[in-house]
Amino acid sequence: MRIRILGSAAGGGLPQWNCRCDNCEAARSGDSDVRPRTQSSVAVSSDGAAWFLLNVSADVRAQLAACSELWPPAGNLRGTCIAGCILTDAEIDHTSGLLQLREGCRFGIFSTPVVRRWLTQYLPIGPILASFADRPWTDLPLDESFELPLPGGALSGLRLRAFDLGLDTPRFVPENVAEGVGGRIGLEIESAVDGGKLVYAPGVSEINERLRTAAERANCLLIDGTFWSDDEPQRMGISKSTAREMGHIPVSGCDGSLAWLSGLSVPHRVYVHINNTNPMLRSSGPEQQQVDGSGVRVGRDGDEFETCVR
Numbered sequence: 001m002r003i004r005i006l007g008s009a010a011g012g013g014l015p016q017w018n019c020r021c022d023n024c025e026a027a028r029s030g031d032s033d034v035r036p037r038t039q040s041s042v043a044v045s046s047d048g049a050a051w052f053l054l055n056v057s058a059d060v061r062a063q064l065a066a067c068s069e070l071w072p073p074a075g076n077l078r079g080t081c082i083a084g085c086i087l088t089d090a091e092i093d094h095t096s097g098l099l100q101l102r103e104g105c106r107f108g109i110f111s112t113p114v115v116r117r118w119l120t121q122y123l124p125i126g127p128i129l130a131s132f133a134d135r136p137w138t139d140l141p142l143d144e145s146f147e148l149p150l151p152g153g154a155l156s157g158l159r160l161r162a163f164d165l166g167l168d169t170p171r172f173v174p175e176n177v178a179e180g181v182g183g184r185i186g187l188e189i190e191s192a193v194d195g196g197k198l199v200y201a202p203g204v205s206e207i208n209e210r211l212r213t214a215a216e217r218a219n220c221l222l223i224d225g226t227f228w229s230d231d232e233p234q235r236m237g238i239s240k241s242t243a244r245e246m247g248h249i250p251v252s253g254c255d256g257s258l259a260w261l262s263g264l265s266v267p268h269r270v271y272v273h274i275n276n277t278n279p280m281l282r283s284s285g286p287e288q289q290q291v292d293g294s295g296v297r298v299g300r301d302g303d304e305f306e307t308c309v310r
């Protein structure tokens with residue numbers, strides 16, 4: 001299975017349009033210590049020909065342009081190697097790119113029923129897209145293995161299992177948070193071809209049992225690296241809430257994600273969905289050294305991983 005990080009930043013990207021934090025300033029000035037990053041998305045394929053996008057950011061156009069394997073296949077005037085888009089939540093940074101991919105071709109969208117409902121009722125990407133292109137929408141069950149089909153119905157060689165990552169409702173959804181079961185999921189994707197397993201969880205508020213179990217059997221784990229510390233959003237003046245209150249477990253600290261990741265034997269452990277204020281984005285800084293020293297990688301746009309266990 002091939003895995004490519006299309007975008008490693010959280011919503012806003014790096015630099016973010018309205019931000020003059022140290023990281024955004026460095027990225028804007030071309031300082032190689034802080035590389036620019038586009039917004040959160042991953043591509044995965046069992047054969048290198050048909051690719052599934054895991055979340056679709058507003059930067060998808062540039063992300064596809066940057067990778068020749070994701071260009072239209074040769075031989076036809078119009079076409080795409082995108083076989084489908086799988087959503088882990090309904091957040092704007094993970095879904096608005098679907099509107100950029102509206103000029104025809106047929107591929108499916110996969111999400112939980114509640115995410116589909118939110119993207120019909122409150123951020124009506126589903127109904128809007130339906131006027132432009134054929135985007136059959138499939139409801140994902142939780143905790144059940146599901147063979148991902150190609151647009152024509154043949155099997156893709158990828159098996160998907162969605163697992164719940166706790167209640168988290170996007171800001172634009174005016175509903176009680178208790179209504180949001182399935183509102184934020186992790187994905188476990190297994191290749192029928194080589195047996196490799198990817199776990200993708202770009203939004204994690206706590207490390208629950210489901211995530212633990214999935215991560216322990218993965219070859220590649222792409223996980224929420226939004227904030228370095230719990231008080232970072234407040235200290236940087238971007239929110240009154242803490243990282244945890246915003247639904248993101250911080251990287252550092254004895255109950256942070258890094259302490260857990262450092263004890264896992266997963267070959268590729270990689271942070272994605274990294275907010276532009278996160279100090280671990282600076283290559284020469286002590287935070288990135290601490291991450292590296294724990295055997296974990298601060299993900300970058302264009303990073304590629306291959307899982308092959310047989």
Ligand code: MLT
Nearest residue numbers: 011091092093203246247
């Ligand atoms: C998140 O990751 O928490 C959301 O994307 C936040 C947002 O876009 O407002």
Ligand code: MN
Nearest residue numbers: 010011091093
């Ligand atoms: Mn986000």
Ligand code: ZN
Nearest residue numbers: 019021024276
């Ligand atoms: Zn910034």
